Amino acid sequence: MLEVRNVRKSFGSLVAVDDVSFAVEPGKLTGLLGPNGAGKTTTVSMIAGLARPEKGSVLVSGKALSGDTDPLKRKIGLVPQDLALYDELSARDNLRYFGALYGLSGQALERAMHAALTLVGLADRAGDRVKTFSGGMKRRLNLAAGLLHDPEILLLDEPTVGVDPQSRNAIFDNLEELKRRGKALLYTTHYMEEVERLADRIVIIDHGKVVADDTLAGLYAGVTPGGAKSLESVFLTLTGRSLRD
């Protein structure tokens, strides 16, 4: 579904991403982990079409993504780390705008909005301004905005930052449902337990390079044989304990 092939991106003398490759399959969730500054966000940006790789390519259904108006971008949905919503507009007006960016209009847009709001449990608050929402509700609406055009691939950049356990659990349920619907999910986070719970495959990036790409069981077996069975210990073994900020 999604294949990242040998991509590289640098900013001046800083190589942010170097020869990164991995794949995300339909109905699977791939966790993308890495310390701060490892290159996760730059990688997600290249997949979403926000930045152009200097080398390598991003393949969607086997075709290389190219240009701002490439129709393949319709197959990708982005859920940014920031709450990318207009507080002064209602949930419905936010979604109406984001849907129109993908060419949705009329009945198709209304149906898409209803489906997305129902999935995240906000259908009854559709007419309320976003500024009246709690942090968890905004996170769920942020997810709904990325789903509106029914993408086959969903890029989730730390989608549970700052939410309470109830909203986090609701988001996890949404993601499980999306997996069941056959969506390919790429999930970046700093919360190891989330990846342990959700991910079918885990990619760990450090200093712009992939240092591990395996299932959770594979990482346990390969990185810490006979050692502690936690993703955090695997992560620290691979990326070290030195501070990155």
Next chain:
Amino acid sequence: MALTAFLAMVRKDLRLFLSDRRAVIVAFAVPIFIGAFIGAITGGSTREGRPKVNVALADQDGGAVSQAIVDGARADDNLNVTVTSEADARDRVEKGAIAVGVIIPRGFGDGSTRALREQGGTRPELAIVYDPSRTIEVGLVQGVMTQHIMQAVARAAGVPRQQLPFGVSTAALTAKNAPYAGYNSYAHSFAGMGIQFLLFSALNLGIEMLVERERGLWSRLRSAPISRFTIVGGKIASMTIISLMTLLVSFGFAMIAFKVRIAGSLAGFLAVSIACSMMAAGFGLLIAALGNSPKTARGVSTLASLVMVMLGGAWVPTFVFPKWMQQVTLVVPVRWAVDGLDATTWRGLGLSSAVMPTVILLAFAALFTAISLARFRWEEA
């Protein structure tokens, strides 16, 4: 799909603008308030009569000649005379309540009549006191008083009335065949304030783009399959519409409340207004392209806007500027907008007077947009 996205972007910006009460007040109410204030203090409408100079006149002489002088001054179209005591006249001028005080001293009538008959001897002195911040009025008052004194004294001295060997006719000149033409300071002040706040509206929209970038909204926009042309076009369209609304609401109010009229070409007025709004949109885009953060961009762009409106003659007409400054301000887009709106409103000029301002404002719009596109950070990482 591009049209759907384009329309959605414009609709969203309009909704956001109208949902922000502070932005709406700043865009609509504040320019009306300031425009009305500046219009009132700079003369009002000439159709309501020429403004008069307020004069406090103290007659210490009390004779027939001085009474004739007072009567003449009171009847003069240029003066608004209050007869009072010397102390009160001086007090009013000292406090800035009145521009000029005229004191006719005791014995002035007899002394001046004698001096005229004998063509020599001691001449009595008329005292004129004035507010040093209002020197223009004192010259006018001196001239008008001289005329009335000469008439009264000549009559008292039995000297035949002196006739000037020429007549003078004055006429406030605006375009022919424009029945509503005539200087109305509200037309100028509302044009100036409309343009100033139109720039502020565009500036706010430019800063809003920086906020969108900070909040991840730009990432969401750029991840959609939309061309850069559509994104920039949508932003320019929404900025132009909001800027134009700001200007037209101000003018609409001035037309209703202060009898401002588009005495010249309506098409020319609209052309200048639209071109000015597009120039403002380009300015807003420039802020979004060059600004690093909303906070720093707001300070710099507000200063740039104020300098533009000040040099462009939006606060005071450019004819009061020194000659060299009048030439320099030709490179300021606001100057052309103000001139264009003045031409098509109170000057009552035709479409041709709007052509040059419109073309130059559109050129500025194109220049600002081109620089913005060259400097815009399209990539997010």
